Amino acid sequence: MMRRARGLTLRNKGAQPPPCRSPIPDRRIRGLTLIELLVAVAIFGILSGFAYRALSVVLEARGRIEKENRKWRGLALFFARLEQDVATAVPRPVRDPGDALSPALAGSATGVRINEGALMLTRTALATDPGAAEAPRRLGYRLRGAVVELLTWSVLDQGPRTEPRVVAVLDGVKALDLRYLDARGQWHLAWPPPLANAAPVALPVAVEVRLELVSGERIARLLPTAARTTQ
Secondary structure (H helix, E strand, O other), X not given: OHHHHHHHHHHHHHOOOOOOOOOOOOOOOOOOOHHHHHHHHHHHHHHHHHHHHHHHHHHHHHHHHHHHHHHHHHHHHHHHHHHHHHHOEOOOOEEOOOOOEEOOEEEOOOOOOOOXXXXXXXXXXXXXXXXXXXXXXXEEEEEEOXXXXXXXXXXXXXXXXXXXXXXXXXXXXXXEEEEEEOOOOOEEOOEOOOOOOOOOOOOOOEEEEEEEEOOOOEEEEEEEOHHHHOO
């Protein structure tokens, strides 16, 4: 028995061990099915739609802000220019194309002719160099359609064929109203006042400008003239 057991032991020692099997099951790698692919594409499309809508909202808001900035920047520049023109008005009447004497500052409450402005004045031309001097200039402002136009003449006393240079200075304006304050504190819709027998060199103390924009805003500015500073 001992010999037989020893023989079995020797045979067992000489035998090869059984192969080791992996504990992970052998599974074949498979791709996405058509349904899974369609679901993924649908989810991607929904997310892309949300992202596009959000981007459109941001761009629209940016466009509105830029438009508002341009509008208020244009208004600020317009009032700055008009305030400078009114402040530097001088009591110098001019000859119109019909050889009639026009007041130094003329404001009309009714419609104006093609080569006239609702507000017309003679102002001193400011040079870039404070020590320099330039000749006075004749200019005017009017509303045509929804655009405020600036009219400038190359000479003060105009000939029969003298025409102004017209430049648009502000758009988006629905109404432009002007009032004029005299030295007694009374307001007038036209200047010189029709029944006051004012001299053609007389200037109002201040000019009130009221704008109504197409977008609905209403803006008013009181612009003093040189006549106020001399009182």
